[in-house]
Amino acid sequence: MKIATTASVVAMTVSVAVVPAYAMQDIAIEDTPSSFAATVDDAQNSSNSMPDNPNATLPETVSENISDDSTVVSENLAVTPEGDVQNIETGETVTDAQLVGTQSQQPDPLAKTDGESFIPVSASDVKDAVEQSVKQSVEQSSSKNGATVKLAKFDGNDYGAHWGTYNNTKAFFDYKNNLFAQQAKGVIDVSSWQGDIDWAKAKADGVEGAIIRLGFGWGNDADAKAQRNINECKRLGIPFGIYWYSYAEDASGSRQEGNDVVSKLRQMGVSPNDLKYPVYYDLEQWTWTGHTPPTNPNVYNGIVNAWYGALQSGGYQNLGVYSYTSYLQGPLNNANIYAKTRWVAQYGARMEFTAFGTNDRGWQYTESGHINGISGSVDMSAFGVKELSQNVPIYRMYNRNSGLHHYTANYDEALDLSLKGWLAEGISFFAAREGNPVYRVYNPHDGNHHYTKDSEEKNYLVSLGWRDEGIGWFVPDKGKANVYRLYNPYSGDHVFTEDLEEYNSAGSVGWHKEGIAWQSN
Structure with a gap:
């Protein structure tokens, strides 16, 4: 396509407005809460839920040993800037290798939260929330001010993000009815922490896709349920993708992780054509005894490029980065990483990370979904899967x-x-x-x-x-x-x-x- 003008190169310019393709189209909302504002207010004013994590309970108190610049990584644990893990209420240093690993062995990142997803938040914000909770009436409900939502099938989240229709197809919207994804699919992500899933029941209950944990770090065994989950998705025709949790400190580590991914995918019989969703590189603030995660976006850029190179050399081209908004706005704040980011976790009213494609993207909008065939809770995401032009x-x-x-x-x-x-x-x-x-x-x-x-x-x-x-x-x-x-x-x-x-x-x-x-x- 030719440029309509050579203005900036030679003499004159004509501005071409960049307008979202859906700006002029009608949006229909189905089965939405009667008052999104009320829903958001209830959730945000919750008396005992963690900031950014509506289904995680606030501690009754935060130890004075927990510094404001620490990061809370679960309901019970905080990490200092130096990488030490502490109990939130007692301030004691945690040394359990199952939770923090050893110098040579990375821990299962989900062990800290008993398999639940958790978006890390600053200790300062948690302290403020605890202080606010104490000030609220003792007569107020201790179950999140009545805002607790037990999700069944693919409902929205506690803050009002919800499903509806757009151009007569299923779509996902934020609490103000802003379109996030058209032709959207309800997708779960799973690991060994979900146990043996009855995938037939899950599919019948609305699961339209799955992102399966393959493993973490390098030199570790694959997720104990990865092979079973892959086989079941193949058998039942459930579209699936893969995620791999990173412990890389530099490009050398990420290259090892990438090689490990390729090796395990081949061992499990997963060809590039099997993957209807990408292989995601899960980048989060990790904790590992004796090691410290990067904080420089340029270092992370090298990490991402090396991992991509390893996967692409192995024949896997359908790739993406997964993280959560605050990390993307901090250590991952890099144009190249943003261009690769296709799946973001944010358990709030809106998706605040906007630097990814309109359709080819996913919003992990809750960590507390409930699906038939799965014991306990499971992460739920809305993925836009509109076929994109080449x-x-x-x-x-x-x-x-x-x-x-x-x-x-x-x-x-x-x-x-x-x-x-x-x-x-x-x-x-x-x-x-x-x-x-x-x-x-x-x-x-x-x-x-x-x-x-x-x-x-x-x-x-x-x-x-x-x-x-x-x-x-x-x-x-x-x-x-x-x-x-x-x-x-x-x-x-x-x-x-x-x-x-x-x-x-x-x-x-x-x-x-x-x-x-x-x-x-």
């Missing part, structure tokens, strides 16, 4: 202050830049969902981004101080049109365009014509 639009943005161009396959990144004043110049060309990688690097000194299919060029720029931001998109071996590359010797800016007229016009006013960069899809 053509990936690459948005072109222009900064009128710096004169720089930016290209991205991430719609939400383009929208964010537009809201910050960048001029949206439409779709520059179409990339592919797989093929040859186009690398994205960033110059922190002048704010310039560059994109290249040449790994040697990428590595050279990184050696000069450019920041490696991973793979921006993929391009085919043989495409439908040439994408030309122009270079501005004054600003260092590059422009990529299918428009031969723009290419020649810019070349006539001082831009260097650098030939064909790649072909578009």
